[in-house]
């Protein structure tokens with residue numbers, strides 16, 4: 001009889017193997033995280049840290065050297081792989097939003113990614129720990145999306161930034177182009193989303209689809225000014241945005257979400273009381289780097305590269 005290893009034994013083995021191949025003392029280590037799931041911890045020598053779960057390659061924490069957390073994980077997050085981790089930076093791929101072929105926001109946040117490299121010294125005077133994950137098509141993904149693909153996701157903890165690079169390749173030998181939409185769905189902690197001091201700047205004049213009004217109403221309208229929260233659900237897809245959007249978090253600081261490369265759009269989402277009546281919605285705002293308004297189309301062997309840099313700025 002074939003003995004199926006317990007989930008915890010499998011996770012232990014994944015952690016051991018990842019440490020053997022990719023740990024870097026003081027910079028990159030793999031541990032048991034919530035629910036026993038494998039998590040990679042990055043530590044900068046300035047005291048900053050980040051955590052990335054192999055499940056969904058989901059960044060769940062980015063702490064400043066002061067210990068202040070920048071990201072937000074919802075209290076209803078579950079850690080048993082029965083659904084995506086609700087919070088941090090889930091990856092939406094190969095579909096953003098609902099789709100007839102697959103689960104909301106695609107399958108990338110619902111599957112285990114594989115660690116493929118780590119590094120800590122692109123700059124030896126100021127080591128920047130990083131870890132890279134990969135995901136390829138398999139029987140499960142092909143049931144929903146019958147194409148080949150190779151995706152990588154690299155998280156780098158820089159002195160003052162969290163850098164995220166997401167690449168998708170249409171592999172050699174493919175016979176046709178692939179197309180997809182995608183986003184990194186960044187949950188950022190705020191003091192009180194209901195306060196007028198909590199706002200997103202940098203989107204004025206940009207056209208957006210207001211998904212809170214009518215998801216079938218695809219006529220974009222121009223954004224009048226800063227985006228604020230507190231009156232109800234905010235769910236907006238801003239098209240062809242400038243590289244930087246600034247979320248004022250209410251502490252006198254802002255988080256800059258800089259779409260350095262690849263991304264074309266910015267999604268701003270705060271669920272208000274559609275999430276729960278406990279007031280969780282007041283504790284975060286999502287500012288998402290996205291490629292939605294035009295699908296990305298990749299010919300065989302071509303690579304699409306997208307990069308986001310998050311940075312905390314004193315106002």
Ligand SMILES: O=P(O)(O)OC[C@H]1O[C@@H](O)[C@H](O)[C@@H](O)[C@@H]1O
Pocket residue numbers: 104105185211235236267269288
């Ligand atoms: O609950 P999920 O699947 O993580 O999605 C949350 C939200 O994600 C946002 O990106 C979408 O614009 C919203 O429409 C959606 O409700």
